[in-house]
Amino acid sequence: MDSFLASLVRRAMGRGLRGAHPAWFVVGVAAWMLRRARSEAPARYRAELRPGERLLITAAPRTGRG
Numbered sequence: 352m353d354s355f356l357a358s359l360v361r362r363a364m365g366r367g368l369r370g371a372h373p374a375w376f377v378v379g380v381a382a383w384m385l386r387r388a389r390s391e392a393p394a395r396y397r398a399e400l401r402p403g404e405r406l407l408i409t410a411a412p413r414t415g416r417g
Contacts (some may be wrong), residue, residue, distance in 0.1 A: 356386040 359382040367376025400406060 353386065356382050360386060
C-alpha cells in the first residue's frame with residue numbers, strides 16, 4: 352500500500368504541477384497526507400488523567416529520517 356501511495360503522490364503531483372489538471376494536485380496532496388498519517392509511529396504512552404493532574408509533553412529531535 353505504501354508503494355502505491357508513493358507512486359500516486361509522485362504521478363499526481365507531477366501532473367498537477369505541470370498544469371495538466373488542478374484536480375491532480377489535490378489528489379497528490381491527499382495521497383501525501385494519507386501516506387504521512389499511515390507512517391507515523393504508534394502512541395508510546397497512554398494514560399487517563401484525573402481532574403487536577405497534569406501531563407508535560409516534550410519533543411526530542413527525530414533521528415534516522417534523513
